[in-house]
Amino acid sequence: MAGAASTYRLRCSLAGHELDVRGLSGCLFPTGSFVSVSRDRTARLWGPDSPNRGFTEIHCMSGHSNFVSCVCVIPPSDLYPRGLIATGGNDNNICIFTLDNSAPLYVLKGHKDTVCSLSSGKFGTLLSGSWDTTAKVWLNDKCMMTLEGHNAAVWAVKILPEQGLMLTGSADKTIKLWKAGRCERTFTGHEDCVRGLAILSETEFLSCANDASVRRWQISGECLQVYYGHTNYIYCISVFPQSKDFVTTGEDRTLRIWRKGECTQTIRLPAQSIWCCCVLDNGDIVVGASDGIIRVFTESLERTASLEEIQAFEKELSEATIDPKTGDLGDINAEELPGREHLDEPGTREGQTRLIKDGGKVEAYQWSVSEGRWMKIGDVVGSSGATQKTSGKVLFEGREYDYVFSIDVNESGPSYKLPYNISDDPWLTAYNFLQKNDLNPMFLDQVAKFIIDNTKGQTLGPANSDFSDPFTGGGRYVPGGSLESTEGLAADPFTGAGRYVPGSGSDSSVAVRGGDPFTGSGAYKSTTTKSENIYFPKKEAVTFDQANPALILGKLKELNGSAPEEQRLTEDELDLLENMLSVICNTSMEAPTAQQLQTLWKAINWPNDIVFPALDILRLSVKHPSVNESFCSEKDGIQFCSHLLAFLNPGGKQANQMLALRIFCNCFLHPVGQKLMISQGDTIMSQAIELKSSSNKNIHIALATLALNYAVCLHKMSNLEGKAQCLSVISTVMEVVQDLEAVFRLLVALGTLISGDSNALQLAKSLGVDSQIKKYSSVSEPAKVNECCRFVLNLL
Secondary structure (H helix, E strand, C coil), X not given: CCCHHHCCEEEEEECXXXXXXXXXXXXXXXCCEXXXXXXXXXXXXXXXXXXHCEEEEEEEEECCCCCXXXXXXXXXXXXXXXXXXXXXXXXXXXXXXXXXXXXXXXXXXXXXXXXXXXXXXXXXXXXXXECCCEEEEEECCXXXXXXXXXXXXXXXXXXXXXXXXXEEEECCCCEEEEXXXXXXXXXXXXXXXXXXXXXXXXXXXXXXXXXXEEEEEECCCCEEEEEECCCCCEEEEEECCCCCCEEEEECCCEEEEEECCEEXXXXXXXXXXXXXXXXXXXXXXXXXXXXXXXXXXXXXXXXXXXXXXXXXXXXXXXXXXXXXXXXXXXXXXXXXXXXXXXXXXXXXXXXXXXXXXXXXXXXXXXXECCCCEEEEEEEECCCCCCCCCCCCCEEECCEEECEEEEEECCCCCCXXXXXXXXXXXXXXHHHHHHHHCCCCHHXXXXXXXXXXXXXXXXXXXXXXXXXXXXXXXXCCCCCCCCCCCCCCCCCCCCCCCCCCCCCCCCCCCCCCCCCCCCCCCCCCCCCCCCCCXXXXXXXXXXXXXXXXXXXXXXXXXXXXXXXXXXXXXXXXXXXXXXXXXXXXXXXXXXXXXHHHHHHHHHHCCCCCCCCHHHHHHXXXXXXXXXXXXXXXXXXXXXXXXHHHHHHHCCCCCHHHHHHHHHHHHHHCCCHHHHHHXXXXXXXXXXXXXXXXXXXXXXXXXXXXXXXHHHHHHHHCCCCHHHHHHHHHHHHHHHCCCCXXXXXXXXXXXXXXXXXXXXXXXXXXXXCCHHHHHHHHHHCCCCHHHHHHHHHHHHHX
């Protein structure tokens, strides 16, 4: 039971906004301040006014062309030592304000519908959620990545304090965990729109939803606890500083305070929709509601409002009207309600409600443990009928019912909620009710008769005809994926000992790119005494060059007999490919003929089981400038890419996956290929990353090399979205790779991408890549891994 020390009382009521207050956030400067946003299109900064135990409006900010729905504070930086204020609105924009200017510093455009949630992270990172079903990651004035995966509005977003993790909650009833721009996990359990998120620690968070429940989760996916207390939508949840206790607000006109998993105090307000709340550093709670008033509640006796102010608040509350269709008070039979004498009996728990009939009207009272009295919370309107009509469902413990009755089993005991649907068996419902509440079975007939009497003659209407989401209006919102190894692949389904394996073997006639850390035998050998960064930024693409032409051609000829008749190569066509391969492997500048290229294209369209030697020839051929220009041209490049992307299907053959990745890597060797790779980068990287779970180290090396070659190209460009996606790929692959050659290439890619670009550097910090790569600074062999890692960490 809450004692006086833990009881919240009114501190002050702040009038200033003209319409609903939709968002609140504590501010670092001035100390103890907060910022509010409203449907009146303004944001207001409020500073504490000690002598009056209240707050004073410091200044008003405007910049949105429609109502403002959310706000967050961006932490201080060297450029803005007092931080910034970010607001999201119905005009699809995000406005960024300084703390002393009424006009935006700049406006972020990119969402296609209302921006309804914001969260800030380290290094100036901002996460936004929108009705357009996406979330976006912003750094300064640029969108760095878009998080796509929800199929309904993203109502809530949060950046976790460490590890570069982000959370999104949606009207599709799910919560998603994102790492480096990719969805790592989806949390399911809520039965309606997820409306709010709050962070408890690096590994736990809370969510609240339209199903009237709060859930506590581990980021590993487990739901640890479900809390019930509200009787309608819960819009907002906020955590106390350095605590796991929290507060919630919702559509049942209440602010609720939760301690150790129990609702210890319920504060009703004279407004229907309690949209938002935030907890200040001193523990005071700020609440915004549909009446446009901001109210602050405090535990501190020194900051508590004067007796006159408290009486005025209670008077306002007592004069409010309560619509029984909200379900907050259960079902009402006005004729059977007791009179005022019912209030002579004390309540049994904090927030207990009691209805009485006074003359011709019904009044609602709430029991305050700390005050030791019943406080009037309003007059119940439309309560003359025997029961609530079924014009709207009633929410109870996260589910909708046709009725939720309040049952007093005996006069001295508490009331119990009994949910019931017309289609239920009244006797079974009565039995389950008595069992759940550990009540005497002798009441079975009495409870069942009560149900029958109070639902007699009722017929069901539309399930949601009147129960609408007050925010969206109208009907209720219904919410709607190396080094070229000499060992090759572990197995070729067609080979035995000494047979051709893609990526295996080498030919002395093939030039090896020696002299840099990416090559094999004869490569540069680093020592731990080296202090010069020779690794990045890498200037040129890394390609896969090694080959044994004789083995490749031998396998091609062997499998040619297995090709469908219409795709089988003639002897002349085989000779054409042999001649072309000879020219290419001897690094001749002689251009292959159109007939040779047509033959190669015919071969790479073979069935998946036998196409790999043709892909290996393409891997070598695309390094030749004329072949590169032919396949990667504006005319044929899209078809070429689409054909290769088909091999990246995670369920496909590993040999084809690896070779397709290597072909993409080799395309970067010439300008035409680079242009195609950059233009198709979003599609290529999105599909390539699906191979991260492969157990094949050669695929990991090829994937890391692809990221490196993108980094090389992007390093010379101002393509921030491309860099953000490349960073996401690097971070994601770094999580799963084991092979140190792949790790090395990813480190070089990372170093190349963040060198000389402050935005990319800040984004890498916000994604937590420093914590990902620290372990590689202690790798002893190969020395290039720890050396490169240390150089990257120095940048971070």
